[in-house]
Amino acid sequence: MSEIIENQTAREERLKGIVQRIEGLPTLPTILAQMNRMMLDPKTTAKDMAQLIASDPTVTARILKVVNSAFYGFPSRISTISHAIVILGFNTVKSIVLSSSVFDTFGGNGSQDGGFKREDFWRHSLACGAAAKVIGRHAGEAALEEFFIAGLLHDVGKVVLDHGLREDYAAIRTDVKARGILIREAEEARLGINHADVGGWLFSEWKLNRGLVKAVACHHNPVLADEHMKAASIVHLADIFARALQVGSGGDDQIPPIRQAAWDAVGLKVEHMTDLLRETELEIVKASVFLDFVRA
């Protein structure tokens, strides 16, 4: 136990060193900052929030596209943001705005040497989000989209690193190819930290909710997520499901082993595995509207 704590402290120091090297680290998008502030006031109405969102036509269009997509399958058309907020809740709309912002910031093509294909990366992310939603449902969880968003954004650290430390990351990709190792292992070897640390750090800087921060930061080692271990475990399993389904690519084409503690924390049954994978494939199709964020 003490060793882990010591390691963590050392990691945090290393992490600080790494992120300081990153130039032009993306700051919290303004619209998200404003939404955060509004949501602190309990008297904020759906209409107030809708007025804020309406100031950004791109975000407005994206929200309406998502809420009317098969992802929510609402029986009638939702035509206004305030209607969307009323039906889907403030948090859901905020999540959509968050993913829209992340896609905007990191969505375009990254390094020009073409090693890190954004389209493949987001497809893997989408599959992981879909799997997280399905696993959450099987695990008896309620707020399923929060798992979706956590899955969708779990690898945000990879794009942050690719964006900010191009040369290092190009070398890491070369290592992955040459040595046939996991991208996480290559990151650890070269930087002493991995993309999960960076993603967690970014979301924590953006003052996003602790559950999301922990799920992203600990998706490779869920026992470190404290009270959010189940969420982190769900994302951990979802990441592996997405790799097993071979949808997109997370930077390496390997399937890491499932951590026993994560498996136990979620409480899935082996005999449900076929169902889970089939449902995930269906969920990927329903959620494909999110990929339009990148293409647009």
Next chain:
Amino acid sequence: MTEPTFAQTAENLREQIQDLLALEEASRRIQTADGIGAILAETGAALQRIVPKAGRAVYLRTEDGIDFLCHLSAGASGVPGSLISLPLDVVDWVCQERRHSMIPGAGGRAVALLPLLVGQEVVGLMELSLPEGSGAGEALTQKLLAELQYLCGQSAASLLNAVLKARVEAERLALERTGAFLNDILESVNHGILALDPEGRISLVNQNAGSMLQVEAAELKGKPYREAFGEDFVRLLDSLVEQVGVQGFAMDQQLVRKELDGAELSLGIGGTPLMDAKGHPVGTLVICRDMTASKELDRLRALDQMKSQFVSNVSHELRTPLTSIKAYTDAVSGMVTDDTAKHFLKVVDEEADRLLGMIEDLLNVSRIESGKFRLRWEDVDVRAMVQTILELSRVQSQRHNILTSVADAVPATVPMDKNKMKEVLINLVNNAIKYAPDGGDVTVAVQMEEGNLRMDVTDQGMGLSAENQKKLFQMFFRTDQAQASQIRGTGLGLAITKGIVEAHGGAIRVSSEGEGKGSTFTVVMPVRSSAPQD
């Protein structure tokens, strides 16, 4: 947006604390409410406080789990006692996604539909109808949604509890009714019943057993049977329990008890293993029968046998003197020349014949009853037989028009007992004549029907009521009409006819449109390929 001042923040906090306290109080009241109605009332009151201007309705899942039934409604679309009337696709979506929804309602109102969730299960729905002008966007704040969701959760958990409690109570009542019903059966059955557990304690005893064994049934329960009864009965039970244990049953044993009035009560006591639903033995069931009733039955059976024996013997004994009377009458009528004397002797002869016929009937009846009725099978020319009967009948009555027909399909010969079947036809034709005192047509029609020989004898006589048609073939039965018309008969002819037909493997039935409308007797018998060796 400007930062709020300290005073504003403090005021906000104070308001929030008040709201939380009120919510907590509502939650407490919902949790402590007893029964679905009270929970719904408290939920309604809480809604009234949170959203005063909104109409509201609460729905619970129907027992089959398919639909939602409205239990409470005020200013919303729901009608208490009716199923939910909101668009089904929205209801389905709310249940599937387990999140609330908002749809346009009547008169510009916005309708919010919230699931009542316990864990993952949607136990009911809450409908809020928000008035015109306070559109959903303005009405619903994050705080209000959170409050509503909290309230829904509290209400859902309490309602589910109440529903389950009501269901358990209903099951308990049903079980109680079943128990009472089983007890009624136990106490109504004509036997004494005693259940012993594997340790020999009395686990159940009905009132009948108590009175048969002259003990107080209520005091026996739980006592070992060895301490509860007298020596003789304990010895009997010992052997009974042992037999049941060894061979799985125990034959009835006799036990005679002296009643208080000195009369003897004869009991037959038997035993069977007592099994539970899985077939495991859980004791011994002892059944005490009052043998008085079955002794009475034995006596009646013996009496009946005696009667049959008597009829059979007497008929034989009567026939001998009658044969002598006939022989001597015949001899004497050859000697006398006086016409009056001749006429008298003829009457004596005819009456002797009638008596002989009756004795023959009685003999047949006793043969049929005792199963000693034997057929003499031979191939019979049915057409010739019908012709004979026609001639006999014409002699019997000039007022009746006897018509016979035999279909071409009827084979030249049919195996049967010639004399007995002739008797059947004579009987039926005689009846047709007898019970049509005003004359008319009597038809005898013989035909084939699906491989069977069918003979119909139809008259235009007094007919039969539906009631009498049922009893007609019973021994000694005579219709009131026949008796009122002073038509003579013993009530044996049709019983014998039926016996003969049935001995041939056939059946006889009667049909009549009713009294005064004539009747048809139909005999149907299988045609065997050749006379059976009997």
